[in-house]
Amino acid sequence: MTNNETLIQLFIELAGIPGKSLNEAALAAHIRRRLDGLPFTVETDDAGRALGGNTGNLLIKPAHFDPAKPVRVYMAHMDTVRDTTGIGILRDKGKITSDGTSQLGADNRAGVAVLLQLLLDVTLSPPNYMVVFTIAEEIGLKGAELLDFGGLDVEAVFVFDSSRRPGAYIRTCAGKFRFEARIKGRAAHSAVAPQEGISAIMVAAEALQGVTIGKLDEMTTINVGTIHGGEANNIVAPLCVATGEVRSETMDAVATHLDRIETAFATACERHGASLEFIRTKDFAPFDLDPDSLLVRTLEEAIHRAGAAVDPLRYSGGSDANVLNERGYAAVNIGIGAQKPHADDEFILEEDLVTAWRIAQNLMIMHSEQGQSNRF
Numbered sequence: 099m100t101n102n103e104t105l106i107q108l109f110i111e112l113a114g115i116p117g118k119s120l121n122e123a124a125l126a127a128h129i130r131r132r133l134d135g136l137p138f139t140v141e142t143d144d145a146g147r148a149l150g151g152n153t154g155n156l157l158i159k160p161a162h163f164d165p166a167k168p169v170r171v172y173m174a175h176m177d178t179v180r181d182t183t184g185i186g187i188l189r190d191k192g193k194i195t196s197d198g199t200s201q202l203g204a205d206n207r208a209g210v211a212v213l214l215q216l217l218l219d220v221t222l223s224p225p226n227y228m229v230v231f232t233i234a235e236e237i238g239l240k241g242a243e244l245l246d247f248g249g250l251d252v253e254a255v256f257v258f259d260s261s262r263r264p265g266a267y268i269r270t271c272a273g274k275f276r277f278e279a280r281i282k283g284r285a286a287h288s289a290v291a292p293q294e295g296i297s298a299i300m301v302a303a304e305a306l307q308g309v310t311i312g313k314l315d316e317m318t319t320i321n322v323g324t325i326h327g328g329e330a331n332n333i334v335a336p337l338c339v340a341t342g343e344v345r346s347e348t349m350d351a352v353a354t355h356l357d358r359i360e361t362a363f364a365t366a367c368e369r370h371g372a373s374l375e376f377i378r379t380k381d382f383a384p385f386d387l388d389p390d391s392l393l394v395r396t397l398e399e400a401i402h403r404a405g406a407a408v409d410p411l412r413y414s415g416g417s418d419a420n421v422l423n424e425r426g427y428a429a430v431n432i433g434i435g436a437q438k439p440h441a442d443d444e445f446i447l448e449e450d451l452v453t454a455w456r457i458a459q460n461l462m463i464m465h466s467e468q469g470q471s472n473r474f
């Protein structure tokens with residue numbers, strides 16, 4: 099079987115391939131080349147076409163794949179949030195970093211390396227499984243949203259994309275909505291006829307007094323992230339737009355907080371004769387995995403066998419697992435230790451890369467042990 103250095107070299111090989119969201123074609127082609135001559139079929143779905151990207155999601159199935167049987171899916175995303183073309187990669191005392199000019203890209207090339215290495219080690223061949231590499235995760239989980247399983251009976255999805263160290267996994271995840279409050283006041287000359295104007299900026303300021311931001315409880319956070327308004331110093335501002343987000347443990351809790359925020363804006367608008375348009379957009383739904391489910395128990399055993407400490411998390415960052423759970427597929431996001439994701443000093447420990455790989459191997463080995471009949 100492959101040694102650890104082979105996996106580390108594969109990660110380094112993948113990290114420098116350009117692949118910002120919707121531009122993952124170079125990585126997709128590289129993966130295809132690496133699998134050339136091995137007993138897999140590699141399909142590309144239509145997600146890229148729908149999103150305006152240069153490739154779709156990759157669906158990789160072993161030769162013995164049977165579309166009539168339940169399938170377990172192993173997943174990572176191909177896109178990076180920043181360009182990693184030609185970054186220098188440094189290794190020092192078991193830590194892999196970039197040269198500081200961009201992110202390392204361990205989010206999520208470490209996940210891609212782990213799963214591609216599993217495929218290259220064709221000796222591991224559990225019952226019905228497939229590996230999926232998605233596109234456009236970093237711009238709102240778009241690839242997973244459009245991922246076309248073609249009517250397959252997907253019984254579990256293991257996503258290798260949590261920045262937490264191996265052993266951790268997201269058992270409970272918050273859902274997230276964005277909001278946009280558009281306040282329409284009335285323009286007037288600020289000196290000649292200010293009494294004829296309604297300042298949307300001042301209405302927004304008053305409304306925001308009634309909005310609580312920050313961490314409200316363990317799983318609830320609210321932020322007002324941007325505010326734009328006004329046209330010139332001598333015009334009473336006719337328009338002000340504030341945007342923000344709400345994350346919480348259930349859709350109901352998110353909705354309650356959004357209602358409160360909308361009420362704060364509506365009340366201020368009413369008081370001053372302004373009008374309000376309040377737009378809510380779902381970014382991702384929450385999920386809460388059953389600790390007694392076969393999905394969770396299998397993962398915990400795989401982590402345990404890899405020698406890591408099982409660490410189920412309550413978390414508020416989204417991943418492809420959120421979209422898939424919402425679509426009705428049992429999905430879990432697993433820690434791979436791509437730490438400080440997106441930053442210039444992003445890094446991964448070699449031991450974490452190897453442990454994540456062991457966890458993935460164990461999941462496949464346990465699938466073989468459990469056989470085809472076990473349902474999640």
Ligand SMILES: [Zn+2]
Binds near residue numbers: 175205206235
């Ligand atoms: Zn990621």
